[in-house]
Amino acid sequence: MLLIGDTVQGLLGSRHYRIIDRLGEGGQGAVFLADDGRGEVAVKWYHRQNAVEQQREMIARLIRMGPPGGEAGRRFVWPLDVVTKKGDLSFGYVMPAVNLKSYAELGQVWARLRPTPGMRQRCRISWQLAQAYRQLHLAGYCYRDISMGNFLFDPKSGEVLIIDNDNIGINQQSGSRILGTMEFMAPEVITGRQVPSTSTDLYSLAVLLFYFWIWHHPMHGMLEYNVRVWDIPAKKRIYGEMPVFIFDPRDGSNRLPADPEYQTPLRFWDACPKSIRDLFIRSFTDGIRNPDRRVTEGEWVHAFRQLENQIARCPHDRAENFWQPGMKQLQCWHCHRRFDAPPRFVISSSSGLKHVLVLPETKLRRSELEPFCSEESMDEVVAEVIQNPNNPNVWGLRNLTGESWQFMPADGSEPREVVSGRAVPISAGHEVKIGYQTNLRIEV
């Protein structure tokens, strides 16, 4: 085992790493902060029983192949070097150090050690997580051990990091000693019919997102509650052999028990937007029996990006509420009072319809107007809601695209050009043509 002050030797670059602090420990090994003479890095050092040659080879291979590309690929804290210590049979690997003051684990949020992310941040964290796994899968990898302990997020900014990437393998190729964490494993992995793959990753991702939104395991209902001897066979039965979703609309055999400790998920389920509830239902009903019906990473990304733009604060208590298409009014989940839905931008493009609530702080990003823009430019602000300085009751949408828009007033009068930097008034029925394929309509 490593001690503070020890030095470990890198195998790839012959670099030395001096251990300066202990950051934490998990099932496979302990993580240390180290100094390589140029800056701080993290070193994961395996428990002796987990330090097997197959693991070492896999890490070396991951280092050679590199992380997935693009913005999402940078969210993986990827191994940089394999390290050993003289006289020690174990080994470890080096990875970039993470600023743990900014990033939190979900368990820390539950224990109220870190702030709970707001709804907008939750959406951002969720789509970033799904996008990262999408990018990983596109690169031919599978993660194999998606679980609560392997992802970190910044509750304020909504940025995501994925850690413990040493279990990543090549989909359908690499063997592994890792089957995952039982709570997150797909039923076919638990029952031994399949080994972890991108398809089973999709199931684990749905469980992780369920934990993130509902703070509960999707199968922990009456069936789990009534188990008197909680052991491995019981877990296999609940998660693998006869999994029943607690909110399955057709099978009520595993509803939440009337126990105070099981009421939180009910409250969060009620507050969860219908579009997301529908995806969870599919994941844990059809998706259990038929892996082809599992919700893909792209579907999660699309759903959560939509929701990010559909959050309205209750005027009475400032609680964040989700608006869903068709709603004229919202009922606050917190104070239960009703309030009118804000106006919406209805954006139609080649990828379909999008709704963005018109709020003083609303900004349209390039991905909202150009669905197939590059990943790097997705977050670029291309339009913003502004207030008329001479008449605060008049609101407008300022064009920041660098190109002209065509504005079509609701009264049917002549279309007008809106050059970059100028704004169109926000009023029901007005339409704006943006580029060749995107149309924006204001709906009240």
Added chain:
Amino acid sequence: MSDRTGPASASVRLPAHTWFDVRRGSSHVRTGLPCQDAAAVWRGRLPQGQVTILVVADGHGDSKYDLSEHGARLAVQTALHCLRSFCRRFNTSSSLLYDAIRHDFAHRLTRQWRQAVLRHYSENFPQDVELLNRPSINLYRRYGTTLLFSLAFDDCLIGGQIGDGDMTVTHTGGDVGRPIPAAERLIANETHSLISADSIRLWRFCRWTLHEPCLICLSTDGLSNGMASDESFGDFLRSLVRNIEQYSFAETVKVVPGFLDRVSAGGSGDDVSLALFWQADPRRKKKK
């Protein structure tokens, strides 16, 4: 459960000593309040090998938690039972046991503790039929308590904590490790506990690799609060290790109760519980 003092059952490979004590706080003595802390040590053979479990609990002090001394005692008993059961059922690897404890211990323990509380209440207040038929949070609140445990086998320590209290691992070199870092205190000296809303999510768990020799120490907050500073608390732990090395574990723990009483009298007046597990280095013993 082991005796109150003395070395635990002999182990040739890993000589180990355990000890615990629960001291009634000076302010409790003054005002006639019962001791609301509880602690226990269990050491025995499980599928993992020789396993040592330390548990301490601190019943809440306010008058609205008037049965908290029972709450703490029941929490300690329930935790021991639950942890031994987890050890028997998740015994193929330390990772599996840690995962099981992390994911399942909190709600299994909470449910069993509540059942124990209901049993206790029905035995002692059988006339309160209305509350017994519809047990509410008001009933459990009267039994409010924190809970802190550590489970050690081979070189592995698994710990868990809800509410305040301290878990430390002190090495002969003087390093004091905190497997579960101290959390920021809540407002007005409040703490999370088994009766907090959503208590199952307030637990913190850890896994820690032990370097021998080391002293695993669990204590209720009466001890660290009674010290002048974190540094004094660290000095106390280091002095225990020094004395154990110099005089023996049995000699060292003889003087600890008196010291705990002085800490309570000179500090917060709170009850103080301390549970110790000393894991000596067999290689050193051979050299001697």
